[in-house]
Amino acid sequence: MNDFNSGYNFNDFRMNMNYSNMLYEAQNREKKALLKNASILGILLVVYDILIRAMGYVFYFVFVSIRTSSITVSWAKVLEYFEANKRLDSSTTFAMAYSAFVVMASFAVILFTARFVFRIKLSHIYKFRRGQAKTAAVCFTPVMLTNLFLSLVIGIITLLLSQGGITVPEADFSISEPSAKAIFFQVLYGIIVAPIVEESLYRGLAIHLLKPYGKGMAVIVSSLIFGLMHGNLSQAASGFAFGLVMGSITVVSDSVVPTIAVHMMNNTVATIPEIADACGSELIMNIYLAVAIFCILVGLLIIFANHKKIRLPEDENCVLPAAKRYQYAMLNVPMIVYWCTIAYTFITSFIMAN
Numbered sequence: 541m542n543d544f545n546s547g548y549n550f551n552d553f554r555m556n557m558n559y560s561n562m563l564y565e566a567q568n569r570e571k572k573a574l575l576k577n578a579s580i581l582g583i584l585l586v587v588y589d590i591l592i593r594a595m596g597y598v599f600y601f602v603f604v605s606i607r608t609s610s611i612t613v614s615w616a617k618v619l620e621y622f623e624a625n626k627r628l629d630s631s632t633t634f635a636m637a638y639s640a641f642v643v644m645a646s647f648a649v650i651l652f653t654a655r656f657v658f659r660i661k662l663s664h665i666y667k668f669r670r671g672q673a674k675t676a677a678v679c680f681t682p683v684m685l686t687n688l689f690l691s692l693v694i695g696i697i698t699l700l701l702s703q704g705g706i707t708v709p710e711a712d713f714s715i716s717e718p719s720a721k722a723i724f725f726q727v728l729y730g731i732i733v734a735p736i737v738e739e740s741l742y743r744g745l746a747i748h749l750l751k752p753y754g755k756g757m758a759v760i761v762s763s764l765i766f767g768l769m770h771g772n773l774s775q776a777a778s779g780f781a782f783g784l785v786m787g788s789i790t791v792v793s794d795s796v797v798p799t800i801a802v803h804m805m806n807n808t809v810a811t812i813p814e815i816a817d818a819c820g821s822e823l824i825m826n827i828y829l830a831v832a833i834f835c836i837l838v839g840l841l842i843i844f845a846n847h848k849k850i851r852l853p854e855d856e857n858c859v860l861p862a863a864k865r866y867q868y869a870m871l872n873v874p875m876i877v878y879w880c881t882i883a884y885t886f887i888t889s890f891i892m893a894n
Contacts, residue, residue, distance in 0.1 A: 570858070571864070575868050580749060582876075586877050587650065592646050599641050633719065643737050647740070650741065651740075665745065665796055668797055679785075679789055682785070683802055687778065688835070698774055730810075735800055735803035743783075747759065747787060747791060760784070760866075764870075771882070771889050
C-alpha cells in the first residue's frame with residue numbers, strides 16, 4: 541500500500557479533474573456565446589438578402605408610378621411598362637439608381653434591426669480616432685496593388701476558361717448610353733453607397749460579432765462571406781483576398797472608418813476607366829494609368845518595407861479549438877440558410893452564362 545501511494549498523487553489527479561471540468565465549462569460557455577453571435581450574423585445576412593429582393597419590387601413600383609404620374613400597385617402594369625420600355629434593361633442610369641435605392645433601403649432596415657432588435661451598439665463599429673486618415677492613406681496603395689494583380693490573374697483564368705467553352709459570369713460596370721445622369725448614379729452607387737454598406741455589413745457587423753472568439757477567424761469568415769456574396773467566381777476570388785486585407789485593417793484599427801475610406805478610394809480609381817470609356821476621353825484614361833502606376837510603385841514599396849508585419853491577426857484568449865470555432869461560426873442554422881442562398885445565386889448565374 542505504501543508503495544502504491546508513493547507512486548500516485550491523488551491531489552494531482554483531483555487538480556487535473558478540476559482543470560478538465562473548468563476547461564469544459566469554459567468551452568461550453570464560449571460555444572454558446574459564439575453560436576449566438578454567429579446566428580445573429582446569419583439572420584442579418586439572410587434578412588438583408590430577402591430585403592434586397594423585396595426592395596427591388598418596391599423600386600419598380602415607385603419608378604413606374606413616378607414615370608406614369610400615377611400610383612401603380614399592379615405588378616401587371618409594371619411588367620407592361622417595362623415591356624414597352626425595353627431599353628431600360630441596358631440603361632446604366634436605371635441600373636445604378638436601382639442598386640443605390642435597393643442597397644440603401646435594405647441596409648437602413650438592417651442597421652435598425654441590429655441596433656434595436658439585437659442591441660448591437662453601432663458606436664463600436666464606427667469609431668473615429670486620430671490617425672485613421674493616415675491609416676487609410678497608407679493602406680490604399682497596397683490594396684489597389686492587390687486588386688490590380690488579382691484582376692490580371694482572374695482575367696487570364698477567365699480567358700483560358702472561355703477558350704475552353706466555359707463562360708465565367710462577370711459583373712458589368714460599363715456605362716452604356718453615357719450621360720451626366722449615368723455618371724452621377726455610377727458614382728453615387730459605386731463610390732459612396734457600396735463602400736459604406738459593404739464595409740459596415742461585411743467588416744463592421746460581421747467582425748464585431750465574431751471577433752471576441754478569434755480575430756483571425758473573424759477576418760477569414762467575414763472575407764469568405766464578402767467574396768461569395770458577389771455571386772460569381774471572378775469577384776468571389778478577388779473579394780475574398782480584398783476582404784482579408786480590409787478585415788485585418790478593421791481589426792487593427794478597431795473601426796470600419798479607415799476601410800470605408802480605402803474602399804471609396806479604391807472604387808474611385810476603378811471607376812475612372814469606365815468614365816473615360818464612356819466619355820471617349822484619352823486624358824481621363826491617361827490619368828487612370830498614371831494613378832495605377834503610382835499605386836503599383838508605392839504599394840510595392842510599402843509592402844516591401846512592412847512585409848515582416850503582414851499577417852492575419854492572431855486569435856487570443858480562446859478556449860475552443862480553431863476547427864470548432866470555424867464550425868460554430870459557419871455551420872449554425874441561419875448561416876447554413878445563407879450559404880444555400882449563395883449557392884443558388886452561383887448556380888443560376890453560371891447556368892445563365894452558359
